[in-house]
Amino acid sequence: MDSKNLINGEWVIPEEDTKDVYNPSNIGDKVGILHYSNSAHVKHAGEAAQLAFKDWSKRTGAQRADLLYKVSSQFEEHREELALLASTEMGKPMNEMLGEVTRAINILRFYAGEGMRECGDVIPASQKNVLQFSKRVPLGVVGVITPWNFPVAIPIWKIAPALICGNTIIWKPAEMASLTATRVTELFVEAGLPAGVLNLVIGKGSVIGNTLLEEVKLEAVSFTGSTETGQWIASACAKRNIKFQTEMGGKNAAVILADANLSNTIPAIISGAFSSAGQKCTATSRIIVEETIYEDVKRELNRAVSKLKVGEATDPAIYLGPVASRDQYEIVTKYADIAKRGNIIAEGICISDLNQGNFITPLVVDGFEIDHPLIQEEIFGPIAVLIRVKSFEEAIQVCNNTIYGLTASIFTSNLQKGLRFLDEADAGMVRVNLETAGVEYQAPFGGSKMSSSHTREQGTAALQFYTQVKTCAVNFE
Numbered sequence: 001m002d003s004k005n006l007i008n009g010e011w012v013i014p015e016e017d018t019k020d021v022y023n024p025s026n027i028g029d030k031v032g033i034l035h036y037s038n039s040a041h042v043k044h045a046g047e048a049a050q051l052a053f054k055d056w057s058k059r060t061g062a063q064r065a066d067l068l069y070k071v072s073s074q075f076e077e078h079r080e081e082l083a084l085l086a087s088t089e090m091g092k093p094m095n096e097m098l099g100e101v102t103r104a105i106n107i108l109r110f111y112a113g114e115g116m117r118e119c120g121d122v123i124p125a126s127q128k129n130v131l132q133f134s135k136r137v138p139l140g141v142v143g144v145i146t147p148w149n150f151p152v153a154i155p156i157w158k159i160a161p162a163l164i165c166g167n168t169i170i171w172k173p174a175e176m177a178s179l180t181a182t183r184v185t186e187l188f189v190e191a192g193l194p195a196g197v198l199n200l201v202i203g204k205g206s207v208i209g210n211t212l213l214e215e216v217k218l219e220a221v222s223f224t225g226s227t228e229t230g231q232w233i234a235s236a237c238a239k240r241n242i243k244f245q246t247e248m249g250g251k252n253a254a255v256i257l258a259d260a261n262l263s264n265t266i267p268a269i270i271s272g273a274f275s276s277a278g279q280k281c282t283a284t285s286r287i288i289v290e291e292t293i294y295e296d297v298k299r300e301l302n303r304a305v306s307k308l309k310v311g312e313a314t315d316p317a318i319y320l321g322p323v324a325s326r327d328q329y330e331i332v333t334k335y336a337d338i339a340k341r342g343n344i345i346a347e348g349i350c351i352s353d354l355n356q357g358n359f360i361t362p363l364v365v366d367g368f369e370i371d372h373p374l375i376q377e378e379i380f381g382p383i384a385v386l387i388r389v390k391s392f393e394e395a396i397q398v399c400n401n402t403i404y405g406l407t408a409s410i411f412t413s414n415l416q417k418g419l420r421f422l423d424e425a426d427a428g429m430v431r432v433n434l435e436t437a438g439v440e441y442q443a444p445f446g447g448s449k450m451s452s453s454h455t456r457e458q459g460t461a462a463l464q465f466y467t468q469v470k471t472c473a474v475n476f477e
Contacts, residue, residue, distance in 0.1 A: 001032040001085070003178040003202045005041055006185050008048035009195025014041065014203075021179060024091035024322040025312040025357040031088050032179045037203035039211040042170070045199035046216035049141040049168040052196025057138045057166040064164050065115030070191035072108035075101060078187060086151045086180045087313040091322040091358065092276055094314050097152075104156040107441045107458075111160040114463060129477040136467035138166030139243065140219035143212050145205075145233070147225045148324055149279045149380075151177035152184060157441065158222045159198065161462035167220075169198045172212060174225070176324050178202045205229070218242055220466070222457070224281075227378075227450055234453055245465050246453040247446065249378040250406035252436040253286040253399040255421070257392060258293050260411035264433065266300045268411070269384075272435030274308060274348075274362045277320045278382040279328070281451070282407045282429075282437040286375060287364070288387045288395050298345050298386065301364050305346035310359050312352050320348070320382060322358035329358040332381030336360060339374055339383050342367035348382075370401060378404070392417050400426040405448035407436045428452060 005012040017036040023029040056064070075082065083097035092100070120135035142162045146155045155173065162169055173181035185200045201208060213221065213236040220243035223233045230246035237244035254269055256262075272284035289297045313321035323329050340363070348362040362382040368374050374385050389395045399408055407429040410421040418432040428447035429439055439445050444456035455465050 001179050001182070003032065003034050003182045005037055005045070005202055006189065006198070006200040007041065007045045008051075008199070009189075009193075012041065014038065021089060023088045023357070024324055025088070025314070025352070027326070027357055029088075034175060034178050035202065037201050037208050039208060039215070041203070042201050042208045042211040042216060045170045045201050046141065046218075048196035048199055049170055050217060052194060053138075053140055053168045056168055056194060056197050059166070061115030061119075061164065064166065065112040067191060067193065068108045068112035068115075068160055068164060071188055072105045072112070074187040074191045075105045075108065079105075082152060082180070082183060082187075084314070085183055086177070087321070089179045090148050090151055090176050090324040091313050093318060093321045095316070096276060100150060100153045103441060104152045107153070107156050108160050110442060111164045114161075114460065115164050119467070123471075125473065127475070130473055130475050132471075132473040134469050134471050136165070136463070137470050139466060139468055140167060141217060142167045142169050142466065143216070143218050143221040144169050144171045145209075145221065145223040145225065146171070146173050146177070146181075148174035148176035149276060151180040154224055155181065155184060157445075157458050157462070162222070162466045163197065165463060165466040167466055168196060170212060170216065170218075171198060171200050172205070172208065173200070173202065175202075175204065213237070220244065222465070223247070230453070243465065244453060245455045245457065247281065247457065248451055249404055250281040250283070250447065250451050251286065251376065251378055251402045251404045252282060252284055252407045252427075253288050253402075253409070254284045254436055255288045255395045255399055255408070255410040256290065256293070256297055257395070257410065257412040257414065257417065258290040259413040260293070261413065262293075262296065262300055265411040266304050268409070268433075268435040269301070270304050270308070272409070272437050273384040274305075274320055274382050275437070277323050277360065278362070279323060279380050280437060281378075282439070283380075284409070284436045285379060285384055286387060286399075287384055288389055288398050290392070290395065291388050291390055294388050298366075301386070302346040305348055305362055305364055308348035308362050310348055310350040310352070310361050312357065315351070318351065320362060323360055323381060324358070326358060328380070329360065332360050332379060332383070335374065335379045335381065335383055336363055339363055339365045339385070345386060370398060376402060392420075396421065396424050403450045406451035407431070407439070407447065409434055409436045
């Protein structure tokens, strides 16, 4: 499959700069060709989005919802095909990708439903015979920049609310998810997408990112990716006085207190740390354990992790697929080499040829100080560090000892401590007896500190970002 741009309803295949795409489960298996765009493509997409906004913004919520419902049906019809493409492009296990496509279907239908909900308030006026009210109106052209680790769900949870609010979009996906992005966009077109409403431009951030952020007329940018890039995007948007939303890194903690039910806790820890090969901003990378059950937790983690199988993403027997690229493999491998200098508590097994793909076995270690890079830096791979604490109070302190604040969990049977944790853990999403990942699509998603620009994605909170408030008053005397 070849990647291609969609600009003003027309498919465009740039030919100047290309790159072969290989399956991370089998690095000798070519799965497609990536065609890189240039600045002219981005500018053309911006012009198309501006032109399309005039009509799209005037359509009713019901009319815009109709498109989202049709796209959801296309996703449903092509669910397995889309999941397989993403699995072969970036390595997520097939069962996880099927769940991700289903999540995207639900998101599309959720926001389609928002097309018929209230979008303002009636406000009392101090004068007689004056009707005063507010309404939320679309922003205009929105830039959407998405990562590779959730190649279907994250784009949809940005695109769907932007569209239902009446905005038009320029979408730049991550390079490692460009084939999937092309197929996602094809499904929008097959559902009747009007020309220019959603424009797909594929390319290198260093080439087209600057053009998008500095030269195209935008009213907002929604970004998910690295903290470094997110800070640069925030700065560029602030200079232009346009809205920005940046979802960035995480170094998420799961606290296990002495009264935790380990039969429920350990599976949640395993899922939080190792599903998606740990390649998600909500992954559990710090496991903070009260000392009286520390040895019990080590034993149970060893038992569970040693059974985790790593292999080809389409193999139903595996729990983890490969990491998404050779670059990612080399980065995570360096952290794994450092981790193995500590105490190895548990390690999974690879059932495929290690040299065939970008396979990294899940790893749990301990023996590192609180300020060590393994405990402070986002690894974005299947490595978790165990940390011993003496009390609940120390657990909170260690949990908050990070520049990030995306999500945190506690496992306990003590309701009072669970509720205290919800108040005292410095994270945007806090959970009791649940894994750090897995926040539902109808709930606000976002973090504090260096994890997020403090706006929220998903749920009805997303509608606030993609609109602006207009205050209206009418004297009908």
